[in-house]
Structures are given as C-alpha cells and as structure tokens.
Amino acid sequence: MLKSMRPERVHILSRRPSPSKQDWVLYWMQASVRVIDNLALEYAAREAASRKLPLVVVFGLKEGSVDSGPRQASFLLDGLKYVARTLRDMGILFIVQNLPPHDAALDVADRAALTVMDMGYTGMQRFWRREFVRQAPGPVMMVEDNVCVPVESVYEKPAVGARVIRPRINRVREEYLSDRIGLVETPEKPTHFDRDITDAEDPVLDKSALGTRPTPVSTLRGGGDEAEKVLNRFLEERLDRYGEDKNDPSKNATSGLSPYIRFGHISVREIARRALSVGGRGTEDFLEELLIRRELAVNYAWYLPEYDNPGTLPAWARDNLDAHSADSRPYLYTEEEMESGSTHDPYWNACQKEMVHTGCMQGYMRMYWGKKVIEWSSDWRAAWHLLMKWNDKYELDGRDPNGYAGVAWCFGMHDRPWAQRPVFGAVRYMNDSGLRRKFDIEAYVRDVTARITEAE
Ligand SMILES: Cc1cc2nc3c(=O)[nH]c(=O)nc-3n(C[C@H](O)[C@H](O)[C@H](O)COP(=O)(O)OP(=O)(O)OC[C@H]3O[C@@H](n4cnc5c(N)ncnc54)[C@H](O)[C@@H]3O)c2cc1C
Known part of the structure; x- marks a missing residue:
C-alpha cells in the first residue's frame, strides 16, 4: 500500500475503532500549511478515496499557534489563504476555526473514519497532539513529512553533533527525498453539518488576543506561492555561490x-530535490544546512523536550560557563539597552535591529x-533566556527547533571545547575584529539601515 512512501514516516497514534457515523476522512493540518508535496495530505486523500469518503481538512488558529503576536500571525494567515484557495479549486472542504488546534480538530473528528495529521516537533505541537489523541473518537495516524529522514530513523538519542547524523542521512537521502504518493481525487465535499461550518475562503484571526507587537513585516508575504518564487530566485541567482558567500x-x-519552512509553506524535500536537479557548486553546502543542520535541530528538540532550558547543555559547556560566571565583563547592558540595539557595537546593533x-x-x-x-550579561543563564525570548518574539522563523538549537549552539551545544578564555571558558568565542577581517561589515550595516527604512 505504501509503495511510494517509506513506511517509517507513518506513525499510528491511536487504534481506536472508527466512530459509527463515518462521513469523511479528516486531515488535521498543523505543521505543514501547504498543498504541494504534503505527504500527510496525500496520505489522507488516498485513505478517503479508498473508503469512498470525502476529505475534510481542518486548521485551528488560536492559543500558541499565533501567540507571538501579529508578525508571525500575518505570515501564517498568508499561507492559510493560499491553501484555502487551492483546496477550494480542488473541491476539498477546508475548515479554519478560531479554536486551539486540537479543539478545532476534535470538533470535526466525531464523524471521521480516520484522522491523519502532520508532525511538528515543538512542545506546543506535542501538547496539542497528546490532547487530541487522548480525546479522539477514532483512529489517528501521523505522517512525518517535514524532514528528509524521520527523526527516530536517523538516530535513536540526542546527537552530540552533526558528524553523527551526517553519514546516516546522506547515505539514504535520495531514497527519502523521492517519497511521493500524489494527491488522488476524493468524492464531493460534504455539505450537511449539524453545526455552523463553512469553507475557509478567507480565514481571519481574532486579533484581540494578539496584541500589537511585533508588527507584521511589510516586505515579506507568506504562502506557498511566495515560497516558490523565493526558491526559484535563489536557485537561479545564488545557489551557485552559496558555498563561498553564505556566511x-x-x-x-x-x-x-526559513520562515516558509518554519510554517510548512514549502516542503524541505521539494527544496532539496530542486537544488539537486539544478546542481552546481553550492548544492552540497546548501544541503548540509537544509538537511543536516536542520535535522540536527529536530533531533535536539525531539530528544530533549526541555530544549529551551540551559539544563540541556553538555556538562563541559555548563561547567565552563559556571566556572567563569564571576569573570569581569568588558561591557554590561540591561535588557532594554540590548533590545533597542543601543550598545557600543554598531554591528551587533545592526543585527538586533x-x-x-x-x-x-x-x-x-x-x-x-x-x-x-552572553558576554554582556552578568549571568549566562539570564542571557540564555533573553536570547530564547527575543528569537521567538521577533524572528519570523522563530518558535522552531532551529531557533532553540541555534541559541543553544551559542552556549556550546553541538560544538566542541575551544581554548580557554574569560567569560566563556572553553565555549567558542566570537569578536568584532573577526567580522571586520572577513567581511565588508560596514556594507552590511548600511544594507540593514536601508532595509529597515523600506520595511517601515
Ligand atoms: C542564535 C541562532 C538563532 C537561530 N534561530 C533560528 C530560527 O529561529 N529559525 C530558523 O529556522 N533558524 C534559526 N537559526 C539557524 C540559521 O541561522 C537560519 O536557519 C538561517 O539563517 C535562515 O536563513 P536562510 O533561510 O536564508 O538559510 P539558508 O542558508 O538558505 O539555509 C537553508 C535552510 O537550511 C536550514 N538552516 C540553515 N542554517 C541552519 C542552522 N545553522 N541550523 C539549522 N538549520 C539551518 C534552514 O531551514 C534554512 O532555511 C538560528 C541560528 C542561530 C545561531
């Protein structure tokens, strides 16, 4: 049955029998807000067609899915609107409810012969999933399609670094990248409901729950259509020089x-296949980031669910940072000074802004x-929490395993000990003279200033 997809992508979450009334197969969309190259959607459609039932797709838009304010919410909404238009054209019912995701799914699971879901790795996504499975009236399957190789098939425990997962992923990557079911046609969409349910042509958000900051980014739109344009431009104009210039x-x-990947607006497997088909000098460097580094971050979030806590750090890193906690710092800044980008360092201020x-x-x-x-905070654990907070709050690609692993990397995660120095001990250090020596860093500062003006 799963000839075209590796069976380890499918996880059976509940074997409860189907409810007596079976009017559709449900796809609960959560981490993969797309139609193209969405194996969970394709799997659900095939299950629906084989049962001669329509397919219903549901998305819940409240609590946690949008709790970082209007910035991420508006990007997510762009993606949902594109999905809504595409599914409508295909005759598939798409329901977007202003409910927490698991409640939105439960609301329409009572008449589902089967619920299929996609897979996210953050604590919030795992909580929604647990709650849904605990209460779901019928069988539940999960299809793991936001990675090249399913996380538990790559490695069975937290990885110490990229070197332990790289050979395992690279050995099988072409095989896993080619997984595809195809979106089969399903029977006409259902029209009779015992409550008020309509097609989500234009999903809107309860903005009162969002606050006002950080504001949406006017220069960047979300959605699968935009993601395709961004990918095409990158492959045509920059893939070739990616290896030399990426840093x-x-x-x-x-x-x-990354924002499109974060919301599942585009599939990483599609990106990787397209890069491989273009080929050329930058391809392997790009796949190192897209597949190895990203799946290392997924490994981190999956096996260390306390990923936003400094207790996840390797002992050598924690011990070194603790041993140097009383070292004098060249500069100490308050949270407000740093958040507003008002330090003595023009390069740091530029990237913060x-x-x-x-x-x-x-x-x-x-x-x-x-x-x-880390260097400018009197307490490295306070620095950890600040970085996690700002990354989640401001980055469009925040609240993602990459962000948690990225911040943890700054404190030694997935890295090795370096030479001893103040404040950091053996944890890797970086300085501004390195930026000046390697790059035209003043050009970066000018470019940021111009882009900020454009974005406002
Ligand atoms: C402190 C810190 C915080 C970070 N926060 C985030 C975050 O919130 N969200 C996020 O997606 N990435 C984060 N990263 C990782 C990385 O910096 C970004 O993924 C990358 O800069 C995104 O730009 P891009 O899409 O142009 O990447 P490209 O260089 O074009 O890479 C392609 C894709 O590969 C993946 N990737 C690239 N670099 C990394 C990496 N180092 N680790 C894991 N995956 C990678 C991303 O999915 C990225 O979109 C963080 C890194 C650090 C050090």
Whole structure:
C-alpha cells in the first residue's frame, strides 16, 4: 500500500475503532500549511478515496499557534489563504476555526473514519497532539513529512553533533527525498453539518488576543506561492555561490526560505530535490544546512523536550560557563539597552535591529548576536533566556527547533571545547575584529539601515 512512501514516516497514534457515523476522512493540518508535496495530505486523500469518503481538512488558529503576536500571525494567515484557495479549486472542504488546534480538530473528528495529521516537533505541537489523541473518537495516524529522514530513523538519542547524523542521512537521502504518493481525487465535499461550518475562503484571526507587537513585516508575504518564487530566485541567482558567500553578511547569498519552512509553506524535500536537479557548486553546502543542520535541530528538540532550558547543555559547556560566571565583563547592558540595539557595537546593533524590524537576521550574524549577549550579561543563564525570548518574539522563523538549537549552539551545544578564555571558558568565542577581517561589515550595516527604512 505504501509503495511510494517509506513506511517509517507513518506513525499510528491511536487504534481506536472508527466512530459509527463515518462521513469523511479528516486531515488535521498543523505543521505543514501547504498543498504541494504534503505527504500527510496525500496520505489522507488516498485513505478517503479508498473508503469512498470525502476529505475534510481542518486548521485551528488560536492559543500558541499565533501567540507571538501579529508578525508571525500575518505570515501564517498568508499561507492559510493560499491553501484555502487551492483546496477550494480542488473541491476539498477546508475548515479554519478560531479554536486551539486540537479543539478545532476534535470538533470535526466525531464523524471521521480516520484522522491523519502532520508532525511538528515543538512542545506546543506535542501538547496539542497528546490532547487530541487522548480525546479522539477514532483512529489517528501521523505522517512525518517535514524532514528528509524521520527523526527516530536517523538516530535513536540526542546527537552530540552533526558528524553523527551526517553519514546516516546522506547515505539514504535520495531514497527519502523521492517519497511521493500524489494527491488522488476524493468524492464531493460534504455539505450537511449539524453545526455552523463553512469553507475557509478567507480565514481571519481574532486579533484581540494578539496584541500589537511585533508588527507584521511589510516586505515579506507568506504562502506557498511566495515560497516558490523565493526558491526559484535563489536557485537561479545564488545557489551557485552559496558555498563561498553564505556566511558573508554583506552578500545576501542565502535562500531566505526559513520562515516558509518554519510554517510548512514549502516542503524541505521539494527544496532539496530542486537544488539537486539544478546542481552546481553550492548544492552540497546548501544541503548540509537544509538537511543536516536542520535535522540536527529536530533531533535536539525531539530528544530533549526541555530544549529551551540551559539544563540541556553538555556538562563541559555548563561547567565552563559556571566556572567563569564571576569573570569581569568588558561591557554590561540591561535588557532594554540590548533590545533597542543601543550598545557600543554598531554591528551587533545592526543585527538586533535587523531582527526587530525585518523579522529575519542574517545567518552568520545570529551566531555573533548570541555570543555577544552572553558576554554582556552578568549571568549566562539570564542571557540564555533573553536570547530564547527575543528569537521567538521577533524572528519570523522563530518558535522552531532551529531557533532553540541555534541559541543553544551559542552556549556550546553541538560544538566542541575551544581554548580557554574569560567569560566563556572553553565555549567558542566570537569578536568584532573577526567580522571586520572577513567581511565588508560596514556594507552590511548600511544594507540593514536601508532595509529597515523600506520595511517601515
Ligand atoms: C542564535 C541562532 C538563532 C537561530 N534561530 C533560528 C530560527 O529561529 N529559525 C530558523 O529556522 N533558524 C534559526 N537559526 C539557524 C540559521 O541561522 C537560519 O536557519 C538561517 O539563517 C535562515 O536563513 P536562510 O533561510 O536564508 O538559510 P539558508 O542558508 O538558505 O539555509 C537553508 C535552510 O537550511 C536550514 N538552516 C540553515 N542554517 C541552519 C542552522 N545553522 N541550523 C539549522 N538549520 C539551518 C534552514 O531551514 C534554512 O532555511 C538560528 C541560528 C542561530 C545561531
């Protein structure tokens, strides 16, 4: 039955018998807000067609799914609107409810022969899933399609670094990238409900629960259609020079895809397949980030569910930071001084403002950003919590395993001990002279200033 998809992508979450009234198969959309290359949706459609039942798709839009304010919410909504238009054209009913995700799914699961869901890895997504499975009236399956290789098939415990998962993923990656079921046609959508349910043509949010900040980013729209454009531009214009220039903050060499990946607006497997088909110099460097580094972050969030807590750090890193906690710091800043980008360091101020105003900090600068907050805080654990908080609050791609693993990396996670130095001990250090030596960092500062003006 699963000839075209590796069976380990499918997880059986509940074997309860189907309810007596079976009017549809339900796909609970949560982490994969897309129609194209969505294996959970394709799996659900095939199950519906084989039972001669319509397919219903549901998404819940409250509590946690949008709790970082209007910025992420408006990006998510762009994606939902695109999904709504696409599913309507295909004759598939899409319901978006202003309910917590698991409640939205439970609301329509009572007449579902089967519920299929996609897979997210954060604590909030795991909570919704647990709650749903606890109360679901029928069988529940989960299809793991937001990674190249399912997390537990790659490695059975927390990985110490990329080197332990790289050979395992690279050995099988073409096989897993080619998984595909195809979206089969399903019977006409249901029209009779015992309560007020309509097609989500134009999903809207209860904005009162969101507050006002951080504001949406006017220069960036979400959605699968936008993601395709961003991917096409990257493959045509920048993939070739990705390896040489990806770290250089003044070169704009990276893909800019992380917010779209974060909301599942585009599939990582599709991105990887397209990069491989274009080929050329930058491809392997790009796949190292997209598949290995990203799936290392998924491993971190999956096996260490306390991922936003410094207790997850390796002992050597914690011991070193503790041993140097009384070292004198060259500068100490308050939370407000740092949040507003008012330190003595123009490069750090630029990247902080880039994040606050544009929602996307350049990748290399994210490392520098984290290292400096450690250096300028009197307590490294306070620095940890500040970084986690700002990353989740301002980055469009925040609240994602990559963000948690990225912040943890600044404190030694997935890294090795380096030479001893004040404040950091053996944890890797970065400084501004490195930025000046390697890059035209002044050009980066000018570029950020111009982009902030455009975004406002
Ligand atoms: C302190 C810190 C915080 C970070 N916060 C986030 C975050 O909230 N969300 C997020 O997606 N990434 C985060 N990263 C990882 C990385 O910086 C971003 O994924 C990358 O900069 C996004 O830009 P891009 O899409 O142009 O990446 P590209 O260079 O084009 O890479 C393609 C894709 O590969 C993945 N990727 C790239 N670099 C990494 C990496 N180091 N670790 C894991 N996956 C990677 C991303 O999905 C990215 O979209 C963080 C890194 C650090 C050091």
